[in-house]
């Protein structure tokens with residue numbers, strides 16, 4: 001079991017300085033913390049505490065795919081909330097939502113299964129169509145080679161965003177509503193008194209609040225002092241110089257290789273996947289692994305025949321890693337084994353950008369003890385039972401596993 005820091009029970013202000021006070025403290029300036037700050041700032045005094053710069057964790061390294069209808073297929077109310085948010089938010093500050101269909105290239109099941117799947121989404125009001133190989137060729141002439149596929153499921157309610165601009169726009173909006181977004185401030189633990197959270201300790205002194213949101217990625221359990229089934233994992237990405245125009249290519253995911261890709265504005269193709277767990281926090285490397293590059297080299301020219309001469313332009317991974325859960329859904333909850341006034345938001349499992357709007361809204365609902373426009377039960381920590389451990393096996397709903 002990982003070692004958890006215990007809550008500090010020293011009285012607030014023990015260092016002799018009156019601590020700064022807010023209504024709500026948010027630990028972590030990633031997409032979860034900033035989405036929550038934007039939601040809460042209009043009617044609360046909010047302070048965000050980020051140990052580096054905003055979006056310096058997983059958020060700033062993300063591919064920005066908004067394929068939430070497909071990736072939150074069992075949580076469609078939250079998916080709908082998020083996609084509608086992105087459409088409305090388009091044009092706010094520097095933020096743009098680039099709508100593009102999302103094509104899932106599928107090897108299973110039979111075409112009739114794909115048609116049933118698409119019809120089920122349409123029953124819920126989403127624009128989703130199953131295509132056989134010929135129909136996909138009609139829709140995207142000379143784009144795909146589907147020799148190993150059954151067909152494709154195409155989600156029209158999809159697109160991509162620039163994650164840093166998205167995070168920065170959320171931060172700007174929160175600041176405009178009075179939030180204090182403090183960077184380079186490390187939180188070292190919670191202050192708990194009589195079973196209730198009273199604030200946090202930081203490397204810049206104590207801060208007082210009766211409500212604290214810990215949204216610090218996979219570090220959340222340790223900082224919040226609660227055991228949660230969350231562990232760090234890696235995603236890797238690369239940009240390819242293609243030598244052809246890919247700006248009209250749809251976003252795609254290949255079930256066989258489990259790679260995904262999307263066009264960049266500069267004509268490059270952004271490719272991602274290559275996920276695996278990191279057993280020891282802190283051991284995450286900041287370079288992509290050769291296995292991931294080899295996977296790209298053998299997959300991309302096979303699936304996208306016009307890209308036979310594509311070359312690696314840049315590659316990237318997230319040194320801090322994203323946080324995973326056993327069922328790939330986040331944990332957004334007031335943990336029953338934690339102090340009152342505490343809310344945790346972690347385990348965004350590779351989908352935190354696309355689900356960010358719903359996550360921010362869910363955090364607000366918990367903090368102000370109000371309803372959300374979608375059910376919150378699927379995100380509670382007790383769904384994993386009392387003995388849930390962080391040592392759970394990997395579930396890779398979309399990403400390729402390439403190993404360390």
Ligand SMILES: Cc1cc2nc3c(=O)[nH]c(=O)nc-3n(C[C@H](O)[C@H](O)[C@H](O)COP(=O)(O)OP(=O)(O)OC[C@H]3O[C@@H](n4cnc5c(N)ncnc54)[C@H](O)[C@@H]3O)c2cc1C
Nearest residue numbers: 028030031032051057058059063064065187351352353354
């Ligand atoms: C390569 C890659 C590609 C991805 N692609 C996509 C995609 O296409 N679409 C999608 O939806 N998602 C994608 N994701 C996933 C997405 O990036 C994450 O799910 C999401 O950004 C996680 O947000 P977060 O706020 O939980 O964590 P983070 O962004 O990691 O934020 C946590 C913050 O907490 C701060 N922090 C930690 N400890 C402390 C402390 N003690 N005191 C103060 N601050 C602290 C960290 O510095 C960090 O900024 C991708 C992820 C990666 C790595």
